Amino acid sequence: MNPAFLDNSLFRNIYCYLAGSSDSCAERGYDTTLLPAGFEWLAFAITAFIIINIVINAGLGAVVVYIWGERRILGRIQNRTGPNRWGPFGSFTSVADAIKTLFKEDIVPDEADRWLFNLAPILMVFPVLSVLAVIPFGVGTFVVDLNIGILFVIAITSMSGISVVLASWASGNRIAIFAGMRSVAMLISYEIPMALSLIGVLMLAGSMSLGKIVDAQDIPFVLVQPLGLFVFLIAAQAETSRTPFDLIEAESELAAGYLNDYSSMKFGIFFLAEFLATIVASMLIVTLFLGGWRGWDLIPSQIWFAGKTVLVLLFIMWMRFSWPRLRVDQILSLAWKGLFELTLINIFVTAILIAIWPDPGITELLIMSAINWVVFFISIWLVSKLLRPGDYTAPAPRTDRPTYPVATDELPDEVAYTGGTTR
Amino acid sequence: MSRAWDGAKLAEAIQKSLPDAVVDARGTDIWIAPRSVVEVMRLLRDDPEFRFELLSSVTAVDYISYFEVVYHLTSLTRNATAVVKSKCGIGRDEAKIPSVFDIWRGADLQEREVWDLMGIIFEGHPNHKRIMLWEGFPGHPLRKDFATYEQSIVPESEWRVPTALADELSAENGGAQGS
């Protein structure tokens, strides 16, 4: 067993309660022994099972709460009450929805490729749950602190694109295939700015481990890396297909996109994976840019983390409910012409600053952030200039508005009709 | 107020170019021969005297012994309107009239609707299909011999012949009066 697992306090407590006689536990002063020596593997298996269950179920529970919260807030934004019937403040609504989804008939279309059709939901939810493994939720509250954490996150989340393509192809539905084509174009394009936007953070923290990145944030990296956060926020929205970028399941265009032929719990799993992806994305934003679980010691670190996550989620919801969707070519040009350049600028500027101050303290970080914010505003202004649609012929009335005669007995004289003759 | 062309004046103006086209003129309406519909309509659209750019409406009325296709035209240039009518399908068989699709694109869906519901064939319409009802629907519902509830063709003996109109028809064998 990798002793690094013992950094996790929950894992350490359970494991060493079961197998306290093992070397690594004895070093840390545990003396309880439930299992005889030689059964450390069993202790490891039991502990891992418990931890995985806790994390996955917490994730799913968070989704249920999130869906309810989103519907309530959507209601508030739209001047209505939102769900308020079932449970206090309607909080059991999503539970009822989940039960309803479970009991629906599971339909597999005749045209569908059965195997791939059933495989796609699993592939969709698996990477999102895997990301939960590397996120530090608080002091000593994490599954494992991988030393290649960011690489792991980026690698494993790219799998969701595959599952969307798989689902759309396996359904044998033409509308779903549009969603598949769009997801290939969009998800893959946004992988690049998303990965590049994190380079600045990596350079500042000097590590890929998410735990070390949190440790390195003496001031939250949002101050030092505004461009990185900006690009990552947009790219994460695109990756999770939230509304300005929800091309894949664009309701007004593709009905439900790749979900068209899914029903029952397969649909539920897609739904769940999608919402969980949003939560995970905001957790990553908190971890990488907002100082993770760090805050004043009065409040437990886990609460800090959850509170920051909720704030980011609220921001994402606000964007989601206010804006219409972009067109597919606009989304791609935003990725390649806008965000890509911004990440390059960010990497360039951060690299220069790191070269000047190789090991920045708080003062140096503050100076860096001042410079970075200036760069942020200038580059955003430049890129928006570039991407902005050309000036529009202003909605002014025509000056040559034809004046038409009114009510005469004689036929009126011919007036220059600017529309010309037909055809 | 838009000026409605007087039927007699309109007929006179058309007859300058197309002597045989106009059959009758009463009130604000003129009746033209079905064979000259295209020429008259082209004249009405293109001639600077008329300039009817807008084909407001195409419809048809079933007068039992014949069908009457009614065109409502509007001129934006001259702020004028005109009503052009044409009798076709005398004796209810082979109700045909040339299509004005080539003159006004706006006739496209309206003529299809008239064909679908009234059963008048517009010769030369490029997409002469049913529009509201499905292909193979029995009959054309707006005809007077189509019973609404049985959805079947009723025999001639049971036709509902409007009394006032029947009197008028027998009196002068003409259509409805202009209003």
Next chain:
Amino acid sequence: MTTQVRTEPITVNLGPQHPSTHGVFRMRVTFDGEEIIDVEPIFGYLHRGSEKLAEERTYVQVVTLTDRMDYVGSMLNNQAYMLAVEKLAGVEPSPRGVWLRMIASELQRIASHLVAVGFLIQDLGAWGTPLIYTMREREKILDLFEMLCGARITNSYLRPGGVFMDAPEEFWPAMNAVLDELPPRIDDLDDLLTDNDIIFSRTKGVSVLTPEQMLDASITGPMLRAAGVDWDLRHRDPYDYYDQVKFERPLHTAGDNFARYWVRVQEMRESIKIVRQCEKMIEPGPVRPDHDDVPWLLRPPVGDAYAAIEHSKGELGFYLVSDGSISPYRCHVRAPSLINLTLLREMLVGELLADMFVSFGSVDINMGEVDR
């Protein structure tokens, strides 16, 4: 070396159950990738044979049929039908009834435009927020209708020669409150939407129609005005008392989706002005002519009449033929929703799938009126 990528067009049936076809409308669309290369509209899923049904009802009963044609513009439908009936029967309407129906139809125009704008934004992909904002304003107008005639959507408020009952005392302060509230709300809508870069870049230059094309295809209403043709029947052929009120006709020159959206937003402001003027001009009196002059069982003389109004969607006309009996011999509706779809193929071919429903929404059709 360049290689030609072999692509294959695919044909997709969008509708009749697609969520954003504004009803039961079906389009058979052929795509090359995301680009539309052919569109065939298929109508008729909501066909109820209103024109045939009208032939079996009395002139007043037909009012209920007109309500159900464009069910977001019932008052306007009633008005068009009543104008045709009055023209056919030679009824002289009573002034108070005319002012009341002008107020009702202008309020209905605002409501209809609110629906059009809201659903256009919904088709653009906004998560319902702008739609709900516009619906909230529409609700207030529907409440006013409830005060006027007891119904919210299918009003059946108008009768030959006027309206069937006078507005209650409470109607006027309630209407003033709504009219005071509306302009700031429309400004809000402008702030949220018209200046929004996403909406701007999504709708600008998409599905452009030239005035020549539209006139050729008999397209009228806000679509035509969005291309700069000043053609508004309220101004050009004033029916009712529209010659006594002053209003602007908002024109845009672009003829694209944004222009159509913009024209609708501006027309709402003009309608508010018209309602305020009507309120000033209205005087006490009977709301419809005496029963002896205009009986419920109207028997117009033999003849025909065509009357058209500026509906919120275009020129709505009724062509009535009378045989002297109590029901119309023929009742034809010149439905703007149907005729404005004539150029659907021209609008959509060459655009992307994403813009398809936006363009479709910018036509502002109502399936009840398309199929009748």
